[in-house]
Amino acid sequence: MTSEAIRPRGRPAHTPGTTILTYTPDGRRVITAGSNSAIRVYNIGQDGEPKTIDEGVEAHFGIAATNDAFIMGAEDGTVWRYDIESGKMEKLLVRCALPVRDLAISHDGEWIAVASDELTVKIVNTDDMTNVKYLREQTKGSKHVTFDQTGRFVAVSCTDGILYIYSVASEEPQLVRKLDGAIRRLEAEDEATSRAVWHPDGTALALAQATRDIAIFSTSDWSPQKSFTSGHNGDITALEWSPNGALLATAGSDGQILLWETSTQNILKRYDFSNVINLSWHPSRNLLSFTSSDGELFIHEDFVPGEYLSILQKQTESALRGGPLGETSGNVRKPMVNRPKPGGENRPRRGGSPDSLDDLLGLDDADDFVEDDDGAGYTEDVDMNGFGKRTNGHLDGPEGREQKRLASYWEPTVHAPFQPGSTPWKGNRCYLCLNLTGAVWTVDQESHNTVTVDFYDNELHRNFHFTDPYRYDKACLNDNGTLFASPPGDGPATIYYRPHETWTTRGDWRTQLPPGETVKAIALSESYIVALTSANYIRIYTLYGTPFRVYRQKSSAVTCAAWRDYVFTIGNGPVGPSGFSSMTYSIENVKRDEICQNEDIVAIKEGEELKNVFFSDAGDPCIYDSEGVLLVLQHWRTPGQARWVPLLDTKLLDRLSKGRKDEAYWPVAVAQDKFHCIILKGGESHPYFPRPLLSEFDFKIPVSTAPPPKTDDTEADSDARNDALRFEESFVRENLFLSLFQDLISTTNATRNQRAELARKEIELDKILLQMLAVECREGEDRGMKALELAEMMHDRSGKMLEAAAKVAQRYDRSILEDKIRDVAERRLMGMDEDDELA
Template sequence: MAQPQHVVPKYAHTPGLTRVAYSADGRYLISVGANRLIRKFLVDSPDDEPINTEYHEKDITGIATSKTHFATCSEDGTASLFAVETSEVENMLMRQSMPFRDVTFSNDGQWIALAGDDTTVKLVNTKDITRTLSLTGHRQGVKHVSFHPNGALVTTASFDGTLRVFSISSEEPELVKTFDGLAASIKDELDEASIKVAWHPDGRVFATQNKTRDVITINRSTWEPERSFANGHMGAINDYAWSPNGAYLATAGSDAKILIWDTKSQNIVNKFNYRNIICVVWHPTKNEISFTSNMGQLYTIPGVVPEKLDMPFGKSIYPAPLINDPDAGGAVSSVKPGARGPIAMVPDEFDDDISNVDDLEEVQREWIEDDDGAGYIPDLVPDTDSFSDSPRKRPYGLASDDLASNKRRFVTVMKGMQHEAFQPGSTPFINQRRYLAMTSIGYIWTVDQYEYNTVTVNFFDREKHREYHFTDHFRYDKACLTDDAALFAANDEDRAGSRLFFRSHGGLTDSWDLSFPNETIASIALSKTSVVVCSSKGYVRVFNLHGSPLRLYRQSSNPVVCCASHDDFLMVVRNQGDGSGKLMYTLENVKHDETLQKNDVVDIPYGATLRSLFFSEEGDPCIFDSEGVLLILMHWRQPLQAKWVPLLDTQAMGRDNPDESFWPLGVFENKFNCIILKGGEKNPSIPLPISSEIEIKLPVYSALSTKSSEHDSAQQKDATDSMKLEERYLQESVLLQLYKDGVLASCGGDESLMDDDQRDELSRRELAIDKLVLQLLQVLCRRGGYDGKAYGLVKMIHKDNALRAASKIALRYEMTSLAEKINREIEKRLEEEE
């Protein structure tokens, strides 16, 4: 993979953000940068002096071109339209108080999209700048904006990592799809990493950078991941661009590499070494790229695709990389840039072969076979003929020597769908500061001092514990906190090993440390009785609080995502490993070496991510997902009986601020302890905001359904009151069952061994539930409810005294038949007791 001789750059601008774009005909190369200059270079005469234009008052942040014009945007909050040939300004498109960050044309040149620190993206018509559209709903500023090739869709990428797809085919833009958690967040405007949406020229997929720093493609039809251009860069990717014919993808990384990828195979066909690259573009008709650096340099490299692979530029468009694609063998028909509606992309030579759609789908299902051990997953692509002796069919256009590489790409795609490992309660670095751990007890945070870190341990109850700090030369990146001690872990990439450090709050007397050569630590957990370490080799090590090993076993090969512990109980969450993006968990008692739940599924929606894993104050496993739902695990001590129950849906609480999000700290009986994040923030800031307690509310009904109004009729208010009481009943029943499970577990399952305090607490909770049922019964009787539902409520009562009270309520509202049924129920229970 030989690369051309190193190119001498043009020093087009002063150091800082530098962007570049070709004119649509490829005659000009236009760059903008931090010195507020617009410079237009003649491509065929690179030695000629460029034409300079001074217009903006602050740094220029974006450049885009159409057939006849180019547009720029700036930190001064202005965006303007210029004629390509004369470089003269024709219109100031828009002015705002906040900086613009990106500008782009629709393919037909009729619209310009502008994105910036304002949370609203503006669309301006180039013929009539009074015609504008607004794309709203962003929680933070928008760094990137792009048009679909047919001009009907606009995609945006916010600083918080959220991607949004808007339809502008009607007068009012419509939000079509939101991708939350697919891409990494952008720290600030100085962060050079890109999460832009780059549409393939045929419009069937777009490329973006995911959290694992790989470029992946998303299917336009299903909005699901398709292919992955993985394992090329060692750091963040600063820019990526499709070649005009769609056959290649160029990526520029912070690791000082520019890679040229083959679209069909996702293999690297060429690479170049240049530092600080932040923008890369393809020539519209030539095998050539240009790129800029943050030092203001401009480079142009011809012949980036080796001659033996070079496909004609500017003619046919080669198909986007789809997993099941009949067009994978050749170029598709040319796409007209301004065309609206569906795009036909079937090669002429296949017309006779695909007349039967069902046959085509069968062929696409059958061709994959794990004959080279590359990791074919049956659940992802079903093998409908696994017992047939007939030779395998292949998809159209796929040569036999491509089978192995295609199957390996399935493994790459599945790796891209896996959840990243994380330490519950930790945050990324912001301004050289980050939280290592955060619980209901306190929090641990660290400051990067360049040569070392400083770690501080804070407690919410300052009378019980005093805060302390220490100098950290190992740069710990994981931590856990309990009432008694703190646990730290660090991975040393240079030495290919990791370190574990246990420190008692009382001082260094009871502290200890361990090293694990040739292993990295994926997640750690700490409880009152044990220390847990999950490593990259799948090992789970359990130590006591003095550093002596208690257990050692190996999980399945699926990577660990996180773990948590409480007393003697340990929960480990792993990727399911079949490419589905699902998570599984194992829950065990490490003291008795007893597995309680094994390889059960963590119930979070597809596309969502796990944000936190912890145990409640009463010792029940809890999770919090990216959808803002808090769930608790019921019946987890009984094999095959565990189920996830949603305790709170923070998005359905009916709060007025849609930009709020929640950072979990813990669960105490019927309270959710959390940090409320404002303004679309994803992580708590330093210093830590004041924590809040939110009452648990099972999402039985929507917040709108249970919201009463002074204008409601008496019947409507009764119905609303009933729904509120039913929600409270179900909530208290769940909490009662959790408490009862815990008490019975402590008594070995024998109720007769419960002590007086436990019996009193159980009785108190049952009585509280009975009161709710009686209130429900009274509302139903007042409304003249039917006996069937009323008697169903009676069956939910625990105490005999409450049953007698229910009989009185029925008689009060002259429901004699119901009263008779209640009396028979009382007699039946008395007989059972005797």
Template sequence: MPDAQIRFAHSDGPTFVTYTPDGKYLFTAGQNRSLRKFTHGSPDEPDIIDQEPDHGFNTGISANNETLFISSEDGLVESYSVRTASNYKLLTRFSLAARDVAVTPDGHWVAACGDDINVKVINTHDTTKHMILRHHSKPIKHLTFDPSGSLLACSSVDGIIYIYSLTTETPDLLHKVTGAIPEIDVDSEISTRAVWHPDGRAFVVGQNNMDIAVISRQDWGVKKLFAGGHSSDITALAWSKNGGFLASGDSKGNVIIWESKNQNIISKNHYEGGITSISWHPADNVITYGTNQGTVYIQPEPLSSDHEKTLKLHLQPAPGFLPVGADFVRLERRNERKEARPNRQEKTSVDDILAQLEGDEDDWLEDDDGAGYGERNENGKRAAGGLSLGVPSIKRHAYGSWSPDIHEPMQPGSTPWRGDRKYLFLSLIGFAWTVDQKTHNTVTVEFYDQEQYRNFHFTDPLLYDKAVLNENGSLFCSPPGRGNPALLFYREHETWGIRHEWKTRLPDGEEVVSIALSNAYIVACTSNGYIRIYSLYGVPVKVYRQKHAPVVSCTSWRDYVMILGNGPVTADGRAQLTYTIENIRRGEVIQSNDVVAIPDKATLKNLFFSDDGNPMVYTSDGVLLVLQHWRSPGQAQWVPILDTAHLDRRIGGKKEESYWPVAVAQDKFSCIILKGGEKYPYFPRPLLSEFEFRVPVSNPPDEDQAKNDPIAKLEESYVRESVLVSLAEDLVENTRAEEHEKMDVVRRNVSIDKILLQMLALECKDEEKQSKCLEIVGLMRQTRTLEMAIKVAVKYDRHALAEKIEEMRNQMEED
């Protein structure tokens, strides 16, 4: 092994080192109120970033490719530009010393801790957005994010590791790991940092007996031990980029490199001064160490040529775990995934355009006019064509050729890729998301009801790209990979009993377009136009081909499935969006290839059944539609039950926002509010908001108008309640309705009559509106209400009206 390069970077005291993820730069921080920026592989002296003269000693360092983050003893948490080594920014300040700082892999959030007890998690783009972690009673010394950025391990000075989930606006404390790390002082150089393995399934910590424990994420217990290597306190730990090796340093300057697979020591070296920080280069066979004497050791070739081969392999499994998808870790697959990710910053030259035109006359198109044909779909592929779903291209073809404008496939409840992660499913039950780890994905599922359901997380070598959750289980599907067909995976929710799961592979060349899960059936719509239906235990129930193709999406409830497809092309070249509803158990088609009523310029954002089983769609113009009378063939109508553009909070341009649809339950629209120009929810998961239904009968009045003209509000209430009562009546007539569902019909009818009585009382004040009053009375549903209407007419001296109402009451009694 060559001699290490020694850099006297800082004055005596703990020195902290880190490479940027791309490996271009090495940053160091120490006790002399300045930072050093080394260019990897360059013999030049480092750039110096001077800090304020009264700046406290630095205590922590973290970096991504754009920004460097520093914590210090004077309580400051700061950031600097990696490229220019400037653009200083104060992220937050503690009243006491700050002890550590960590940034999420995507760079959106920074966590900082200190002697103030609480941990702060700050948004790097908007520091006014932050989260506070308060479940611990002693100061936190070390912080580390897992590879997905969704979990934060906080090592407290009292010997407890607190594991937080940051997927919600209010962070959840998932677990407290006790007995794994020693108790230390806040200024101790002993490391109790939980260092996550790159595959995210475990982390390592130094223990009291100088061994290194592997803590499994499955049960937070000790999985393996790196034992017998150190005879003094462990002060630093770091995994190689692929997790194949672990480097550990101690207070006497000893550095050991371990092989992860069998926990064997492969090298042991000594450096002057206690080791306080270790950083592996992301690509090269180089490690850098910081010491408590202010020196930095850059060690080339710490691994022999034999072991260097392992360093260049794909992601290695955490100790004690099986390999993570070795069959999927190929250069071709990585390139394929890389191409599938949008890169808005790439530029295209004239030569590039000409070269592309020679190969494919359509691929040169860019979405420079916002028409959408240059965007990528949720699979990361160009939405305007080139899909491996058997979907005809809708791009603007060169040389005047034409093809119809079709509706692209979509999976209800999912978002497109943003950076390295996407939501697979969002609902009122819970949510699932996946993180791209380059060689594999990691999938996490969390539930709102933590008492009834258990969260779970797994390493995903199959690259699942769609999911559905309900009260019974979770359904996932993966696209076909090289040599691997598409796969469906169903898993019952884990309680405290036996958990059932099954998998099935689709025929070669067939890809899943959309999946649905009810409490009775599993539905998969495929690129071949097939609708494949399974029981919850994996029994194939039915396979047929949808009449209108390509298929767009599907959703299900109980025995019903609704499937959307591309129908006939209209005069403007746009394919109609059609739907079919079938009762699977009875084999009965209820609605066949009817049209989904959405405007020409709008697109489908989500579709789902409400909690009481009514089909709903939400469109890009912000309108929620319910399918009324859908159980009666040929009678179904799409009724707007809410127009979010007319919400009170948006009248007069009060708020610039849009809404991500999630579900409809208890006559309320549940959604995620997206501020500004955001199109999709991101992490941490925002809180759900609820809006009452409001049918767009007329322009919604403001508060002053409502006081002067209350009739408009009553008219809207009447139309809305009429729609809801018809849905409730259909449910009672066509299903084995429960008692509360029958009572709901009675309650809604009473509510409608009450609204009509209020309208009658207001209109009776105007003598010229006697005809309208009579129409209002004609809408009443109960004789008792007609009797009360007669009293209202008499009260306002409308005796002729009272006589006509009396005639109507008598006729109703006779009928």
């Protein structure tokens, strides 16, 4: 279990505007510059004030550094070299007539490339400013310029959306490739980036696309190979490979920094930092520095979480590994080597005509194309005729060929579509829907089916029963009505809705899908009806049958759920290296025509299955998987912010530890802050008839388990430890519920009762913190740091809870802690007064 990295504080470095940075190659310093004339040099590992250099040149847009010098390009068109120790200007390297936009320095530090609003990019020798190379093919000004690791190639990002690749190994640079459309058209002042970022091994380029994806281009043929997709919901403003190329960091205008794994193109971590416009990895440490348009510098220690640290510690890893044309691909042709056959006898040369294959290819002494690289005997016992050609003795008969064809066939493992709340047929009956409102089941009568709708609350709704000639195989039930869907039979697939109450003579309606289209899953909310079909269409209707919207889902449909105006759909997404398809989900507000989450990943382990998908009574999406874990989606109303949080792991229930090992749980709903389910016994996987009773369990987030007791532990010590664990779990859980409730009222017109409920939840959370603080005080003086941290985490605005915390410290004779808590309360009240004055 790894500790969460401490969020770095922003260091005010420059006035708001473009803020640039770079590390020295040895990683000892990070240098920043911005819209003002100041240049700041920070020593890594030291919290002291940076060295400030102010030479009067303002608006720096380009930066590069060696271990003993750094180079700055400014809006006035000048490029100066500075001594890093003294901070003095050493010499003017180049002067442009228009603003300098970017600088890049070769790996050996001998050449500096200067991109500006001029049409020509200049490459200047850092020791001899008269030694200049010119890149002249651009028709517009340049926004970015970058060297590859060898210093042989330079990539120029032009403002017209064209990327130019030059070879600068010779005296006169040569244009190698002109890539039109590989990058975005951007103005020089735009915060979005079109920089070409070379992979550390030199085999690939990373480019930000207009689609907000990152494309990887091979440097062997300058073609796109793979991409990092579905990451940012805003323009990409910066991207940077880790020193070994196994990770990629990207920043966007959506207020996110994303950490990607190169080999899988998966997002490992999301960080919330707004207005980030430049990124730079430390050359050797787990550290990322970045600057914002607010003029701030952030130095993020332990940027890569501990569970992924091994990836950062790998040797340099290819960006094209696993790509369609990567160097490890089967498309790469191995060199043919003269190699003796086993036994030392060389293969005879092909005989025949003067234009035989050996002559055409110049393979006078070449060995067979089949190589025995690993000594597995591929070239042994190969029958040859007198002309050195293979006979047909190696060929199989028809049956053998079919076996080989079957052996080579590969198909990914995908999640089968399912209807939430339904069960498979058992005998002649099954449940079409089972939830907190009631149950819908059907019985096969051979010539037709009979459907029963049974409510829990018979005072509110009356049960009903009808003959079903359509043979409905899916159903949804809520307090407003019942929705059915049937497969194609004698006619097309059918959707049927029956409201529970109506003020007209007839309120039910039925519609048919186009021929050949089947229903994979349906959902019913208080506002809309949703159907996922075999054509991957999402069909949305009003409650009384008006077609409202039809669109095609990006992934192969699996299931869906609905709540009020929200539609939650799940499909089969990309296939992983082991052959299992990951599942993706989308959430849309139909009424406002807004997409809250778009094709994000469902957090379910590879090889596991979804058992149910539903909204809680508070309107939060929930899933339950075959591992017995219930998860809720947090921050789902904000694009790009959603994450799956475990509410309960049923494998850790206390009742299982008491010998009830044969139990399983069939999920029904999340309501009234409890998990409602049906307990299955005897190896059953689904409920059967008669309708079983519902059970409910309290949520328990899997935070930690009790450590083994020490030999000198007393019963009081054990009780205190258990109390601490219980309070910790309660704090994490209530903090989650507070977050979910805050998201709800922030996106709706909050009522007075909701605002009062929010205040109550904050107080309840503070009470838990107060109990945790008491446990820490009871443990001893050496736990004071954690106790103070708990006090600082309180939401208390009136000072009452902090006063209670001070009294708890006083009760346990923790005088220093008491004073510090009172200082916290005083600072908080003073801060509130200042906010009131500003308001």
